[in-house]
Amino acid sequence: MPEGGSGLITARVQGYAPGCNVALIDEAFALAAQAHGAQTRDNGDPYITHPVAVAEILAGYHLDVASICTALLHDTVEDTQVTMREIEARFGPAIAGLVDGVTKLNKLELQSDRTKQAENFRKLVLAMSRDIRVLLVKLADRLHNMRTLGFVQKRERRQRIAHETMDIYAPLAARIGMDALKTELQNRAFAELEPEAHGTIQARLNYLRGQGADVIEEVRRELRQVCQDGGVGVLEVSGREKSAFSIWQKMQMRNVAFEQLSDIMAFRVVVPTREQCYMALGAVHNAFPVIAGRFKDYISTPKTNGYQSLHTGVTLRHPRNQKIEVQIRTREMHDIADNGVAAHWNYKEPDSEPPSEAKNFGWVKDLLEILDNSAAPDEFLENTKLELYQDQVFCFTPKGQLIQLPRGATPIDFAYAVHSQVGDTTVGAKINGRLMPLRTELANGDQVEIMTARGGTPSPSWERWVVTGKARARIRRYVAAQQRAHTIEQGRTALARAFRQEGLDGSEKVLETALKSLKCATLADMYVAVGSGNLGPRDVVHAAYPELLEAARAPRMMPALLARSPTAKPPSRDSGLAITGLVSGMAVHYAGCCHALPGDPIVGIVTTGKGVTIHTKGCSTLETFAATPERFIDVDWDYAASAEAPNGKKTHTGRISVIAVNEPATLGNLTNAVARQDGGVTNLKIVNRQQDFIEILVDVEVRDLRHLSMVIAGLRAVSGLTQVERDHA
Numbered sequence: 001m002p003e004g005g006s007g008l009i010t011a012r013v014q015g016y017a018p019g020c021n022v023a024l025i026d027e028a029f030a031l032a033a034q035a036h037g038a039q040t041r042d043n044g045d046p047y048i049t050h051p052v053a054v055a056e057i058l059a060g061y062h063l064d065v066a067s068i069c070t071a072l073l074h075d076t077v078e079d080t081q082v083t084m085r086e087i088e089a090r091f092g093p094a095i096a097g098l099v100d101g102v103t104k105l106n107k108l109e110l111q112s113d114r115t116k117q118a119e120n121f122r123k124l125v126l127a128m129s130r131d132i133r134v135l136l137v138k139l140a141d142r143l144h145n146m147r148t149l150g151f152v153q154k155r156e157r158r159q160r161i162a163h164e165t166m167d168i169y170a171p172l173a174a175r176i177g178m179d180a181l182k183t184e185l186q187n188r189a190f191a192e193l194e195p196e197a198h199g200t201i202q203a204r205l206n207y208l209r210g211q212g213a214d215v216i217e218e219v220r221r222e223l224r225q226v227c228q229d230g231g232v233g234v235l236e237v238s239g240r241e242k243s244a245f246s247i248w249q250k251m252q253m254r255n256v257a258f259e260q261l262s263d264i265m266a267f268r269v270v271v272p273t274r275e276q277c278y279m280a281l282g283a284v285h286n287a288f289p290v291i292a293g294r295f296k297d298y299i300s301t302p303k304t305n306g307y308q309s310l311h312t313g314v315t316l317r318h319p320r321n322q323k324i325e326v327q328i329r330t331r332e333m334h335d336i337a338d339n340g341v342a343a344h345w346n347y348k349e350p351d352s353e354p355p356s357e358a359k360n361f362g363w364v365k366d367l368l369e370i371l372d373n374s375a376a377p378d379e380f381l382e383n384t385k386l387e388l389y390q391d392q393v394f395c396f397t398p399k400g401q402l403i404q405l406p407r408g409a410t411p412i413d414f415a416y417a418v419h420s421q422v423g424d425t426t427v428g429a430k431i432n433g434r435l436m437p438l439r440t441e442l443a444n445g446d447q448v449e450i451m452t453a454r455g456g457t458p459s460p461s462w463e464r465w466v467v468t469g470k471a472r473a474r475i476r477r478y479v480a481a482q483q484r485a486h487t488i489e490q491g492r493t494a495l496a497r498a499f500r501q502e503g504l505d506g507s508e509k510v511l512e513t514a515l516k517s518l519k520c521a522t523l524a525d526m527y528v529a530v531g532s533g534n535l536g537p538r539d540v541v542h543a544a545y546p547e548l549l550e551a552a553r554a555p556r557m558m559p560a561l562l563a564r565s566p567t568a569k570p571p572s573r574d575s576g577l578a579i580t581g582l583v584s585g586m587a588v589h590y591a592g593c594c595h596a597l598p599g600d601p602i603v604g605i606v607t608t609g610k611g612v613t614i615h616t617k618g619c620s621t622l623e624t625f626a627a628t629p630e631r632f633i634d635v636d637w638d639y640a641a642s643a644e645a646p647n648g649k650k651t652h653t654g655r656i657s658v659i660a661v662n663e664p665a666t667l668g669n670l671t672n673a674v675a676r677q678d679g680g681v682t683n684l685k686i687v688n689r690q691q692d693f694i695e696i697l698v699d700v701e702v703r704d705l706r707h708l709s710m711v712i713a714g715l716r717a718v719s720g721l722t723q724v725e726r727d728h729a
């Protein structure tokens with residue numbers, strides 16, 4: 001047991017909660033210390049240091065005694081002899097419920113594949129819908145595990161934990177407004193997952209810091225002066241550098257090189273009142289040139305997580321000319337911004353009513369609804385991730401009801417947000433009174449009127465236009481049902497034709513006799529197998545009339561798409577990632593115009609005798625096939641097969657267009673940067689050479705779309721490369 005026992009933690013809690021039940025914390029500590037006994041952490045420290053560290057993180061948010069006790073006990077039920085019953089007897093049902101919630105998540109965390117991870121997330125959502133404190137404890141637990149990640153020996157395990165942190169815990173922390181915690185989680189995961197990129201950006205930050213001496217301090221003083229001159233009572237001005245990860249994210253999202261990304265500093269001005277926020281804004285805008293498009297008023301329209309602030313971007317005066325971000329808020333807004341939901345769980349008198357948990361968090365309810373509509377846990381994770389990452393827009397119904405949606409949302413998202421039934425039967429939309437296409441991106445303040453028709457149904461193309469998980473899950477479910485009905489019809493027709501050609505009885509009664517030998521459970525399954533090309537109609541004929549098998553050995557032509565052409569090459573295994581939706585035996589080519597990568601939406605074009613050519617769905621070449629729709633086939637990347645081999649081969653070619661400063665070192669820097677992201681340059685063409693700039697097309701061997709994005713982001717970090725983009729033919 002470490003020196004001092006529970007003294008430090010109780011002293012800390014008493015600091016903000018003088019009358020609290022210290023004895024309960026002592027008891028939780030004693031039980032945890034005794035239960036974990038001689039167990040140690042990866043770094044050799046006694047295990048009890050971990051629950052204590054988690055409790056300390058929560059004490060930093062001034063959380064209540066129940067949360068602190070839960071933190072101390074969070075690993076006991078899983079790792080030691082302590083039982084839930086014992087915890088309930090000693091600490092009561094509330095703490096027992098919290099410990100149970102966290103324990104259930106821990107168990108699942110040990111699983112590694114994506115389905116299990118999704119399942120884990122599902123449990124987390126359920127647990128936090130009952131009590132959001134489960135999430136607070138879990139986030140603190142994860143933060144401490146990330147702080148000590150370096151001690152974990154196996155790289156594979158470190159990577160898994162970092163991925164999970166990036167994909168799930170950081171977005172959740174953001175969603176409940178715990179900004180500082182989110183930033184630390186992201187940065188630590190980033191350093192583990194992308195050590196090269198993290199190192200590059202950190203080095204550049206250090207360099208800039210070295211040059212600028214104490215820029216932050218000087219700007220801080222200048223901002224304070226400007227506000228005071230404007231008659232604002234400034235409580236606090238703080239400045240910080242943005243995190244390496246947030247810079248990296250910006251470089252990936254916008255097409256900017258590090259040089260252009262000059263606003264790497266952010267400042268916060270805290271003032272006494274809401275009115276003074278706007279006064280301070282006026283003073284800042286008066287003193288510095290404003291950067292267009294950067295002003296956001298989250299005070300009059302707070303973010304969904306409760307965040308309030310004024311945001312603006314300004315350019316510093318000569319000689320710096322640097323861009324900075326300024327956030328202006330009151331003390332209360334500041335507390336919520338830093339602590340988010342945790343601010344609502346601050347210590348209260350022991351007898352006071354607990355806040356009404358999930359009720360305040362509409363998004364938890366939304367997550368549960370997505371969960372009910374998603375077929376597989378994996379799909380659920382995908383839908384939910386979309387939701388968690390987005391920024392918000394605010395729109396209104398004709399009656400003035402506010403509907404919050406992620407940025408990029410369309411009237412279809414809006415319709416589904418109003419009600420699933422409205423979404424399903426949407427046929428049109430009026431935005432601000434004007435009839436607009438359903439794919440229109442909604443803007444803040446839009447009034448949206450959805451037009452529905454009885455019997456209206458979702459269209460498969462909608463899926464490309466929606467950004468909310470709820471809409472996506474509903475559309476997918478509908479389309480999958482439709483597709484199955486359609487495939488059954490195709491299979492039925494193909495079978496009827498095959499039996500007719502042979503002059504045989506193909507009634508359902510006959511077909512049923514073939515089910516067993518074809519390993520189909522039902523007739524519908526057999527129709528689907530035939531309709532999707534996984535089973536040849538002739539195979540069914542032979543299964544129903546086995547005596548015909550001999551006679552059928554002679555070659556014969558089949559309908560083009562369903563034929564198993566003996567001359568076609570087997571699907572090439574070195575295509576990196578297999579493609580689904582093909583008849584077995586079809587040869588696969590990748591079109592040179594669009595360079596489809598795993599991750600791109602794709603479509604196949606059939607050429608008789610040649611096989612299938614894969615294009616991206618957005619490829620302009622596809623227009624030339626518009627008159628022959630029968631040549632289009634529905635294909636997709638076989639992600640399930642690729643999951644078995646997560647580090648797929650780099651056998652896809654991505655094309656990048658680069659505009660660079662015309663200097664001797666440029667090409668070398670470029671190829672080095674590609675190599676650092678584990679890409680291989682296969683072709684490099686200078687398409688335009690000017691005095692100052694050159695324009696280059698670079699072909700890079702990559703695993704998939706994500707890998708290409710990494711390479712592009714890596715290039716954007718290189719000095720001298722002013723514009724880097726994926727080249728679309």
Ligand code: MN
Pocket residue numbers: 050074075141
């Ligand atoms: Mn733990």
